[in-house]
Amino acid sequence: MARRATPEVNAGSMADIAFLLLIFFLVTTTIEKDKGIARQLPPKEPPTDEQVKIKEKNLFIVNVNRSDQLLVEEKLMELKDLREAAIAFLDNGGAASGTAEYCNYCKGKRNPESSDNPDKAVISVQNDRLTSYKMYIAVQNELVAAYNFLRDRESQRLYGWKFTEMTKTMDEGSFKGNEEDITSKLETIQKMFPQKLSEAEPKKSGQ
C-alpha cells in the first residue's frame, strides 16, 4: 500500500500574524500608571450650633492666593520651605512634661507657642477659587510629605522599617509574613501622627 505523507502546514507566516496582533495591542492599550494623592471628603452633615474649639496654637494655617503665593502662619513663604515648616509644627510637642497631653516621641523645639502634640495639631489649607490646580496639588503633596517623613522616622525607630515602604509592599500584596501584626503596627504609627488636614471653603476672589 502506498503511504502518502501529509504535507506539512507552512508556518512561515505565523510570525507575521503574531506581529500584527502585537502591534494592534500596542496601539490600543496603555500601560497602567495611575497614581495619585488619596483623600477622604468630609460627609455632608446638617449644620450644628456646636462649635469645635481648636486653640490657635494648634492650628497651622496655609493660605494660597489667586496668584499662587503662599501665606503660612501670616508669613510669606516659598513652596520649598513648606515641608520643613509643617514638620516643625507637627513635631513640636509643646505640652509640658507630666501633663496628659505630653508627647514623649516628639523631637521638636517644644515651643509652648506652637502645637501641643501631633494628635491636636491641625493643618488648615485655604484656597482661592482662582488658585491653579497645579499649586493646590503641590501644597497637598508637601503636607503629605511632612506626615510621611514623621511616620517614617517613628516606624524606623520602633520597628526598624519605613512606614511608606511597608504600606507600599502591603498594597502590592507582595508582603510575606504576619500581615495582622504589620497592620496593627501601621495603625499605631498612624495614631502617633494622625493626618489632620482640613480644607476651608475657598474664598471667592476679591473677598
Next chain:
Amino acid sequence: MSKFKKKKSNELPPVSTASLPDIVFMLLFFFMVVTVLRDDNLLVQNILPKADQVEKLKKDRSVYIYAGKPSSRFVEKYGSEPKIQIGDNYTDITNIKFALTEARQKLRPELQDKVMVALKVDEKTNTGMVTDIKQELRDLNMLKIIYITTPGNEINE
C-alpha cells in the same frame, strides 16, 4: 568506514527562524497582560500636576472625572473655558450627579459601595472647579477621591 563519515559542507547553515513566532507570541502575551484597553476618549487637555507622595489607584472600583480646557480640535465648537468630562461626553456641573450615578452602575455590584473617584484634572484649571466637583461628590456620598498625578516634584523644576 567511510559509510559513517558525514558529508562536510563549507557553507554556514541558515539561522533557523522556527522559534520566531514563539518569541513574538511571548511579547504579545506580555503586552496583553500589563496593559489595559484605552476606554475613555479624551476630550479635554490633560496635563496632570506632579507629586511624589502617591498611592496606587485600584482600577476596578474607580470612576474617572476629567477636567480641563477642551482639546484643540474642539476649541472652535466649545470655546476654551474649562469643561468636565465623564465617560465620553462633556458634562455640566449641574448634570454631574446623573452622570456619576450612571458611571457607578457600570462597576461590579459588590464594589459599588467602595467606589473611588479618580480626578484627572489639568494643572492649569482653577481650584474653584475642583471644589465644585467635590461638593457634588459630597452630596452623592462618594467620599473617597484620588487626585491623579504624574511622578515628579514641583520644587525641583
